[in-house]
Amino acid sequence: MMAKNPVVSIASSNVPVALLKREREPTMRPLIAGNWKMHGTGPQLPEIAAIAAGVRSTAPTADILICPPSTLITRAVQAAAGQIAIGGQNCASEMSGAFTGDVSAEMLKDAGAAWVIVGHSERRQHHGETDSMVAAKAKAAWRAGLLAIICIGETDAQRRAGNALTVCTDQIAGSVPEGITAVGNAIGYEPLWAIGTGHTPSLAEIGQMHLHIRQCLVARWGAHGRDVRILYGGSVNPANAHSVLAVPEVGGALVGGASLKATDFEAIINEIPAHV
Ligand code: 13P
Numbered sequence: 476m477m478a479k480n481p482v483v484s485i486a487s488s489n490v491p492v493a494l495l496k497r498e499r500e501p502t503m504r505p506l507i508a509g510n511w512k513m514h515g516t517g518p519q520l521p522e523i524a525a526i527a528a529g530v531r532s533t534a535p536t537a538d539i540l541i542c543p544p545s546t547l548i549t550r551a552v553q554a555a556a557g558q559i560a561i562g563g564q565n566c567a568s569e570m571s572g573a574f575t576g577d578v579s580a581e582m583l584k585d586a587g588a589a590w591v592i593v594g595h596s597e598r599r600q601h602h603g604e605t606d607s608m609v610a611a612k613a614k615a616a617w618r619a620g621l622l623a624i625i626c627i628g629e630t631d632a633q634r635r636a637g638n639a640l641t642v643c644t645d646q647i648a649g650s651v652p653e654g655i656t657a658v659g660n661a662i663g664y665e666p667l668w669a670i671g672t673g674h675t676p677s678l679a680e681i682g683q684m685h686l687h688i689r690q691c692l693v694a695r696w697g698a699h700g701r702d703v704r705i706l707y708g709g710s711v712n713p714a715n716a717h718s719v720l721a722v723p724e725v726g727g728a729l730v731g732g733a734s735l736k737a738t739d740f741e742a743i744i745n746e747i748p749a750h751v
């Protein structure tokens with residue numbers, strides 16, 4: 476069991492309170508995004524068809540996205556039947572060239588993707604992606620006409636040392652390029668220690684971090700930073716989705732394991748609080 480995380484205080488901010496306290500725009504629907512990671516081949520496509528069928532019948536007040544492996548994108552778009560968006564999990568920053576094994580944002584778009592995740596901690600950890608590389612990938616996504624989920628998040632050691640907020644401040648500064656707009660982007664806050672572990676931060680910790688991220692976005696981009704959706708990711712499941720999604724400044728969820736089965740993912744979609 477994870478020890479209680481140290482309380483970290485939000486650094487004082489010069490952000491005008493009015494910018495933070497205004498009502499949520501009606502157009503700012505929550506985004507519930509599934510990241511299939513390196514899971515899924517053809518036989519899993521019926522899960523996407525089932526999610527799409529569920530969305531068609533329940534018409535949730537949220538945008539729904541599944542990011543399968545690149546090999547499934549075109550078939551996933553067909554299975555989604557226009558009911559849910561399909562996205563990639565990573566893209567190269569270059570448009571084309573001698574980069575064996577890489578997939579450009581333009582290629583994802585051509586395959587039918589509408590979104591791409593950039594800067595996931597698994598890319599940062601296992602592929603050495605730095606903040607500036609992530610920023611270049613986000614720009615590549617925009618160049619190709621894709622929407623981007625830009626991921627940030629602290630490690631367990633960073634949180635225990637009381638540095639969670641500053642780590643995320645720095646990641647936003649380095650990974651989110653100039654030109655962000657609310658329409659085309661989301662920030663994915665995924666504490667590394669919560670990914671695939673069954674442990675989540677307390678609701679107060681999630682709220683504190685999401686408010687902090689909002690403050691960072693507004694401090695840098697003013698009105699443009701106000702409506703960017705901030706997704707929480709890390710062990711979201713049907714049992715905790717309602718309370719997590721009800722936390723102020725949580726604009727949706729980035730779901731790993733629980734997005735692989737339509738029944739689990741639909742259960743999460745059905746937990747979106749009415750007022751969100
Ligand atoms: P889990 O939901 O499996 O913890 O994964 C979270 C994640 O990394 C989504 O991008």
